[in-house]
Amino acid sequence: MLEALKAAVLAANLELPRAGLVTLTWGNVSGRDRETGMVVIKPSGVPYGTMTEQDMVVVGPDGRVVEGDRRPSTDTPTHLVLYEGLPGIGGVVHTHSTWATAWAQADRAIPGMGTTHADLSPGEVPVTGPLSPEEVQGEYEIATGASVLATVAERSPREVPAVLVSGHGPFCWGASAKEAVEVAVTLEAVAKMAWLSVALAPAAGPLGPHLIERHFSRKHGPAAYYGQG
Amino acid sequence: MLEALKAAVLAANLELPRAGLVTLTWGNVSGRDRETGMVVIKPSGVPYGTMTEQDMVVVGPDGRVVEGDRRPSTDTPTHLVLYEGLPGIGGVVHTHSTWATAWAQADRAIPGMGTTHADLSPGEVPVTGPLSPEEVQGEYEIATGASVLATVAERSPREVPAVLVSGHGPFCWGASAKEAVEVAVTLEAVAKMAWLSVALAPAAGPLGPHLIERHFSRKHGPAAYYGQG
Amino acid sequence: MLEALKAAVLAANLELPRAGLVTLTWGNVSGRDRETGMVVIKPSGVPYGTMTEQDMVVVGPDGRVVEGDRRPSTDTPTHLVLYEGLPGIGGVVHTHSTWATAWAQADRAIPGMGTTHADLSPGEVPVTGPLSPEEVQGEYEIATGASVLATVAERSPREVPAVLVSGHGPFCWGASAKEAVEVAVTLEAVAKMAWLSVALAPAAGPLGPHLIERHFSRKHGPAAYYGQG
């Protein structure tokens, strides 16, 4: 079942090491089938080099494995919480990519210091609040998803396409698994450039609101004119 | 039309990812035909991996598409302003390359701290002043080009072969698309080394004027003796 | 003799340059045969590009070469001390990997600032105390191993899978040569991210104890649920 989605999710997963976003088997991508609500996700701890479509796991919205011989990613419950809470998304990516994770470990949101960032999001990339000991000891991966949703709050998943889980790393999303990977790639580039800029000019603030608005809307707004339309 | 120029502009565009200057589809190179004034430029948002000569777009000096099925880069108006304002240039490159963009986001010119920089330019790589909200909301890409020209001011495009657009990233130029890419590659190397030197020695100033003059002229002056002549 | 172990140790050694952990011929991996106690180790100063199984050297627990035409790694005595002192380990890796060595040269332990670190170890990656001039002038490589053991102290090799030798670089271990290399790869990633986080937030402390415990135990505890089990 869902063979096209499995192929897309596999391809999206394989893009992560190619883009330099993963070490060993860290990182995972999922995609959701809009009709059935089923989610296809990477198996846990399987090397990227030998991963095939057959390794992809299909899980229902309740987390039960519907198809596949593998155990799904340990982060599957977090993915499912995000699909439930963020209307319209079709793909989720989690990585420990170096520069984004450095911000997460520093418990700092990534400020929107340039147009590259504004092309991704009109605001900062926010960082989650702390989990309580009870949340960590209980359904930890579900609590992680809930803290991401609480951080997005009332904003749309297009305006906040990524959140840093404090002390952990980024979760990213998009209309498809492929688009979610593009967000993860962009986030890492933006995280690195912001780190370098802040070191050079600690007092520098974010880009002016007019530039942010212009860049975000030329790529994502109703009158977007970037790309081949 | 302009088949040789299209091939050269395609090759110059493909050099950007090879040199590590671009992420995803960011960055664009154009070349101008000296006789007709026509400009060949990369299409907007097309992946580098599948780009062909047929994807290159020919635009007139007024920005109208003269040939090609693709929408040209959104930065095309900026390129055209630069061709009009900078006498003798034949190629323009725009990237969001990591280290140069870090300086642009910090709103700081890159000081000429070493001979590698002096081989590129006898002065700092300057950063543009801010755009007004009206400029950003109006013909934004044209205003960007005008701010670059205002930053070059009375100097020659050979002495100032690149400018950082504040909060955005570098624009570079040269006698051809190929030479403009070499400027972009050199700029990124120089931006990284200056960043590292400034962190190590915050009080260090630029290279002495005699060394700057010697290096710039041995590569670009009338008595240049670098290369095969 | 020990052909399977030789193949495994060769493969583990070749993984080091592939993972970007070595420059020139620096770095070495060994593996121990549980039945005989024999250790297979990389030869000293042989280029990775041409290394074969025949180049692997078999040494006894006393350091005598039992098989092989090559001189074993100069760090062999350190490896042997670690095998003797750390119960149950089957592989040892030493590298001068860039970011871990930077912490070693700064004589600072790597704090556990995120879940990536907690997946590796529940505590900091410690740094050895200084060697005396007598230890350096005497059986230096043995004294190095002893200082690593003293740093692990009463903890288990699974909780402390790596130690930084002050002013030198990391030694890592695991159940096999392959697992020891995975520790070395993880350590380098963790060292880089901690470096970046500390620069961004010098006052940031380590991850909370509940998160550390959760991550370490989901990967290494009796109820581990990471991977394919």
Add this chain to the structure above:
Amino acid sequence: MLEALKAAVLAANLELPRAGLVTLTWGNVSGRDRETGMVVIKPSGVPYGTMTEQDMVVVGPDGRVVEGDRRPSTDTPTHLVLYEGLPGIGGVVHTHSTWATAWAQADRAIPGMGTTHADLSPGEVPVTGPLSPEEVQGEYEIATGASVLATVAERSPREVPAVLVSGHGPFCWGASAKEAVEVAVTLEAVAKMAWLSVALAPAAGPLGPHLIERHFSRKHGPAAYYGQG
């Protein structure tokens, strides 16, 4: 003439981009024939991708081109001064490698902060003093070589295998072109690690003298026991 030396010098030059030490055509390697004193060197400004043995240029100790259709590297006079002043060396390398050049631009010697550095040299990698305007305007490349020699002073080329030219970049040497490239590779690694260590621990000093002595002599001393002997 000198076909074996040409092949060795070509191979050593091609190793520079492979090791990530050069951008565009920057950097050059030469080798000297011990019997005739002739020097084989890379041509100026020729791309590494298409360079062949025929492009290598043979120059006499006085700098005259003895064989070859190309113009030799602009840095040839510096190489010749080094061959004349440093007894026994057979290869010279000059690069603008990123991290070593960052130290040179900061006008700071690289402190010997770890055993990796001690394996290269028992002391810091020193930086030259300034050239006078007259020296820069006169025989600049010869004056550069003389400033390198003045920095080595009474020490041996084995103890000081590299010098940073202030505001410029490193010159390295060894018994052959190949060994000089190994010094350049090691220097860049050491420069990066020292940069990272100093940022982490600004007050950290160099490695203790006993460790320096032990490491340098186990690799280079009369009782060296590193490598296959």
